[in-house]
Amino acid sequence: MNITTQLKTPYGCNFQLIFGFTTQTINSEMSKEMNEIKELLKIYPQDVILLMSLTQAYMDIQDYKNAILTSREILQINPHYSVAYRILGGALLETKEFTDAIKTYKKGILVAEKNGDLQVAKEMKVFLRRLEKN
Numbered sequence: 001m002n003i004t005t006q007l008k009t010p011y012g013c014n015f016q017l018i019f020g021f022t023t024q025t026i027n028s029e030m031s032k033e034m035n036e037i038k039e040l041l042k043i044y045p046q047d048v049i050l051l052m053s054l055t056q057a058y059m060d061i062q063d064y065k066n067a068i069l070t071s072r073e074i075l076q077i078n079p080h081y082s083v084a085y086r087i088l089g090g091a092l093l094e095t096k097e098f099t100d101a102i103k104t105y106k107k108g109i110l111v112a113e114k115n116g117d118l119q120v121a122k123e124m125k126v127f128l129r130r131l132e133k134n
Contacts, residue, residue: 030061046077048084055087067091082112082120089127102131 037054044050051074058067071088074081085108092101105128112121 030057033057048074048078048081051077052081052084052087055084059087059091062094064091064094068095080111080115082108082115082117085109085111086120086124086127089124093127093131098131102128105131 034054034057037050037057041047041050041054051070055067055070055074058064058070068088068091071084071091074084075088078084085104089101089104089108092098092104105124109121109124109128112118112124
């Protein structure tokens with residue numbers, strides 16, 4: 001089952017996000033969606049919503065190296081975007097970069113709490129506790 005949502009970027013560009021790809025549709029559908037996002041990024045290269053969509057798509061197809069790169073790009077543009085820290089931490093975990101993941105989660109928790117993003121902070125605290133136990 002796919003969940004589809006329409007988003008409007010700060011630049012007034014509409015696009016569609018699809019979540020919940022099945023393994024049968026992930027290659028063709030995800031590739032198409034990723035290509036559309038990449039085309040939009042040529043026009044709006046600093047649009048964090050588009051970059052976040054691309055980052056999540058990389059996570060969905062387990063391309064963690066590109067997820068790390070795009071998460072870091074987002075944080076260069078907007079270092080207060082707490083969700084980017086959560087995704088970056090997760091991608092770092094997947095690539096076994098544990099020290100960087102811990103640093104990322106700690107910084108992300110501070111940013112999220114300062115922003116009032118309590119759910120994101122709570123999620124990162126759970127991930128951090130699990131990581132520090134191991």
